[in-house]
Amino acid sequence: MYDIIILGAGVIGCAVARELSKYNAKILVLEKNEDVCSGTSKANSGIVHSGYDAHNGTLKARFNIEGNRMMGDVCNELDVPFDRIGSLTVCTDEKNISDLEALKERGEKNGVEGLTILSREDLLKVEPHIGDEVVAALYAPTAGVICPFKLTIAFAENAAVNGTEFRFDTEVKKVYCDNGIWHVVTDDEEYTAAVVVNAAGVYADVFHNMVSEKKLRITPRRGDYILLDRAVGGFVNHTIFQLPTKLGKGVLVTPTVHGNTIVGPTAVDMDDKECTATSAGGIDSVIEKSALSVKNLPIRQVITSFAGLRAHEDGGDFILGEPDDAPGFFDCAGIESPGLTASPAIGVYIADLIQKKYSLSEKADFIAQRKDILNPSTLSLEERNELIKREPAYGTIICRCESVTEGEILDAIRRPVGARSLDGVKRRTRAGMGRCQAGFCSPKVMEILRRELDIDLTQVTKSGGKSTIVNARTKDGDSNE
Amino acid sequence: MNKVDIVIVGGGPAGLAAAVAAYDDGAKSILILERDEQLGGILNQCIHNGFGLHTFKEELTGPEYADRFIRQVSERKIPFLLNTMVMEISPDRVVTAMNREDGMFQIKAKAVILAMGCRERPRGALNIPGYRPAGIFSAGTAQRLVNIEGYMPGKEVVILGSGDIGLIMARRMTLEGAKVKLVAELMPYSGGLKRNIVQCLDDFDIPLRLSHTVVDIEGKEHITAVTIAEVGADCKPIKGTEERYTCDTLLLSCGLIPENELSTAAGVALSPVTGGPVVNESLETNIEGVFACGNVLHVHDLVDFVSEEAAKAGVTASRFARGERSAxxxxxxxxxxxxxxxxxxxxxxxxxxxxxxxxxxxxxxxxxxxxxxxxxxxxxxxxxxxxxxxxxxxxxxxxxxxxxxxxxxxxxxxxxxxxx
The missing domain is CATH 2.60.40 (Immunoglobulin-like)
Known part of the structure; x- marks a missing residue:
């Protein structure tokens, strides 16, 4: 029997787990995929929003502002890359400047600090590639960019270090309450707990509706993105949003915290909660729409495209806390944008609700700090050579595009909640995330995974499940040994 | 800081030929830096024949062709470091490199020869819509898995792009028992050598569908099928021409890109057409004393011409390092x-x-x-x-x-x- 079971190891599930791990409680996180950060948390804009967009008085507004304010400290504590570069929301029609002013007012009511409206002249000084039709922009200095993988992974690692259990490849089939005890049924086991936290992303409605009569409906809203090589880093210096118009919400163009440029997303409502396939129309539309914000986007430098699913609930707001008819079941549902920004605040909020209701005591030996995988390029030449002398694996480059060493990959696999697949290694170290998209490093990373996990090469996967990479020896493969 | 007359970045066919030619021209202080565990570069995984017809007047496999040059390098006792990644080249020709044994070190070179080769254009750069499952490989990655690691990526294969590596892999996968269903090529002509189309596709009854591309990829975890469609003169898919093929492997052979990230950081100017350095008759870049040859300069289809070009760079670099300049x-x-x-x-x-x-x-x-x-x-x-x-x-x-x-x-x- 657990005290708390958390459904889903995305950024929200992991943030809640991390906050709850401050208390004396037996916590289990169940995840249907093979790793943390495998759903919506891995496929989004990587933006820390300032908070002007959400309507006054909504949970989105409140937790956006709170999350934004917390993000600096959280990222310091957990060693997550975060850069408060500021955002610009551009307006391309003089007639719409009043809308820009309305946004500013809404933001100020939400509590966003430092909002100003910049003229085209001012914009050109900071963003030389701004589109020809842009007339003005709302500048939000508190917005930033973050690594969504690292934030989720850091929450999870820290939760694990503080005693939280994680179980992957475990799909929850049924949740029910019997005599005040929650039962969570998976393919091969039935777990029990006093509390269930529903952080199941696009599936949060499914679990909520199993336990409550007040039904939710989450529509997976797909967004296509394109990602450009770091070689075009500095193309834009801020996150550039478009002022929503009658024609739609527009797309953003932003540097990522790692120096790539990302453009997207589209917004298409889907029936299938697994449909992360990009579409030709989506990619074309992202490129076309970006031209309003910036000119001469170097499309030839696109290194990949991907799609993510927003968990859009019919009510349009976050749903946080216990439904009236399901005490002990805590929803974190409808977490779409600004969910990533809000995650630290949601984690604290949900943990507080549970702590107060169940009078959890604080752990005396809670470890708040987490160190990320060492990035040798941040070291001086002398320090680096000392490291290589101590651990020669840091002298071997595995991913040449992103200069990732074997030492970093070993660390990614060996640390708590470690990587078990190529994508797991990629999200933790960036190996395979560069311009050749793992063409050169994947055979090498496969070999390291094989060795470290003590499995056969045919069992090494891209992202768990059926995603094996090779399926058999060649005819004379055995003699190649 | 160590000083060397000529540092050669890359020990593939270009680097090896450049080293031999530089040595024979009189350069005695040469160092080859190779990132892989052996010399020879990509030739080591090219186990098919057809190499060396021009240079040696005989048909060799890739490893055999490489071996001819590796022998010449060892006969001349030209030093090389393996498993060594060049991290940076400065405009004044200080080369920073790293390996397990020596850590990170710097070498001051009189001349630098860029011979880093090229990489394959990945799926992402092709903007193919659909899922991003396992089972999609650039042809060269699959070639390495099959020929070096000894593992097969799958049994039912579709190939997009008719570059030479894709054609070679169509035959290789077939010989290993896989069913190669077709090669789709976006352009109305093949990107590969005629002889490879004959020997690798025609001889095995593998259809080549010109003016076709992949318009959808199915399978969330592992690829299960692709849809191909005919494209018009604008390279856009034509509605109604879609055909679905089940497969567990999609190989991409859609172009090679010279790998010039080190060059760019050193200030070397690149041609927007080739992606390789802009060079003069001596194969010298705009950065004095920095030379380029082989696939890092422009993508070749025959290694024989790589060797020939690299030998030229070896000689001109050697003369530069000696301070010998014609009037x-x-x-x-x-x-x-x-x-x-x-x-x-x-x-x-x-x-x-x-x-x-x-x-x-x-x-x-x-x-x-x-x-x-x-x-x-x-x-x-x-x-x-x-x-x-x-x-x-x-x-x-x-x-x-x-x-x-x-x-x-x-x-x-x-x-x-x-x-x-």
Whole structure:
């Protein structure tokens, strides 16, 4: 029997787990995929929003502002890359400047600090590639960019270090309450707990509706993105949003915290909660729409495209806390944008609700700090050579595009909640995330995974499940040994 | 800091040939830096034959061809470091490299030869819509898995792109028992060598579908099927022409990109057409003392020409390192392209530095039948050679004699063009 079971190891599930791990409680996180950060948390804009967009008085507004304010400290504590570069929301029609002013007012009511409206002249000084039709922009200095993988992974690692259990490849089939005890049924086991936290992303409605009569409906809203090589880093210096118009919400163009440029997303409502396939129309539309914000986007430098699913609930707001008819079941549902920004605040909020209701005591030996995988390029030449002398694996480059060493990959696999697949290694170290998209490093990373996990090469996967990479020896493969 | 006359970045066919030629020209202080665990570069995974017909007048496999040069390097006792990644090259030719044994170290070189080769264009750069499952490989990655690691990616294969590695892998996968269903090529012509189409596709009844591309990829975890469609003249898919093929493997052979991240960081200017450095007749880049050869300069289809080009870079680098410079009157001729010629290497020629002759290598942008390769000295046509076929997949060259250049002291422009 657990005290708390958390459904889903995305950024929200992991943030809640991390906050709850401050208390004396037996916590289990169940995840249907093979790793943390495998759903919506891995496929989004990587933006820390300032908070002007959400309507006054909504949970989105409140937790956006709170999350934004917390993000600096959280990222310091957990060693997550975060850069408060500021955002610009551009307006391309003089007639719409009043809308820009309305946004500013809404933001100020939400509590966003430092909002100003910049003229085209001012914009050109900071963003030389701004589109020809842009007339003005709302500048939000508190917005930033973050690594969504690292934030989720850091929450999870820290939760694990503080005693939280994680179980992957475990799909929850049924949740029910019997005599005040929650039962969570998976393919091969039935777990029990006093509390269930529903952080199941696009599936949060499914679990909520199993336990409550007040039904939710989450529509997976797909967004296509394109990602450009770091070689075009500095193309834009801020996150550039478009002022929503009658024609739609527009797309953003932003540097990522790692120096790539990302453009997207589209917004298409889907029936299938697994449909992360990009579409030709989506990619074309992202490129076309970006031209309003910036000119001469170097499309030839696109290194990949991907799609993510927003968990859009019919009510349009976050749903946080216990439904009236399901005490002990805590929803974190409808977490779409600004969910990533809000995650630290949601984690604290949900943990507080549970702590107060169940009078959890604080752990005396809670470890708040987490160190990320060492990035040798941040070291001086002398320090680096000392490291290589101590651990020669840091002298071997595995991913040449992103200069990732074997030492970093070993660390990614060996640390708590470690990587078990190529994508797991990629999200933790960036190996395979560069311009050749793992063409050169994947055979090498496969070999390291094989060795470290003590499995056969045919069992090494891209992202768990059926995603094996090779399926058999060649005819004379055995003699190649 | 260690000092070396010539540092060669890359121990593949280009680096090896450059090293041997530099040594034979008299350079004795040479260091080859190779990132892989053995010399030979990509040739080590090219276990098919067809290498060396020009250089050795016999058909060798890739490893055999590499071995010929590796032997020459070891006979000359030219030093090399394996498993060593070059991290940075500075404009004043300080090379920073790293390996397990020596850590990170710097070498001051009199001359640097760039011989890093190229990489394959990945799926993401092709903007193919659909899922991003396992089972999608660039052809060279699959080649490494099959030929070096000894593992098969799958049993039912579709190949997008008819580059040479894709064609070679169509045959290789077939020989290993896989069913290669088709090769789809976006363009109305193949990007590979004619001989590879005959020997790797036709001989195995593998269909080549020109003007076709992949428009959808199915399978969330592992690829299960692709949809291909015919494309129009604008390379956009034509509705109603879609055909679905089940498969567990999709190989991509959609072009090679010279790997010039190190060069760019050193300040080397690149050609937007080739993606390789802009060089003069000595294969020297805009950064003095930095030379380039092989696939990092422009993508070749035959290794024999890589060796030939690299030998040239080896000699010119050796002379530069010795401080030997021919008297230079400052004359410089621009090499221009017209009518279907996409690029030339080199793009500038200083006649004072041309020895007996000058080889200009180039590629065309379309298929030309019964056309002429013409060379103009300013407005005068000096060469008009009939070619039965010219194709984008086959590199061409013209050779100009030094004395032709010397005959016209005020020559400004050499133009290479295709004429009907």
């Amino acid at each position: 230079d009157s400052g004359r410089e001729i621009a090499v221009k392209t017209e009518g279907g010629v996409r690029y030339t290497v080199p793009v500038t020629v200083r006649p004072d530095h041309v020895e007996e002759n000058l080889t200009i290598r180039f590629r065309v942008g379309d298929v030309y039948k019964d056309s002429y390769v013409s060379v103009y000295f300013d407005d005068t046509r000096v060469r008009h050679q009939k070619k039965r076929i010219l194709a984008p997949g086959e590199m061409e060259q013209v050779v100009i004699l030094k004395k032709q250049l010397d005959e016209i002291p005020d020559l400004k422009t050499i133009t290479v063009k295709i004429e009907p």
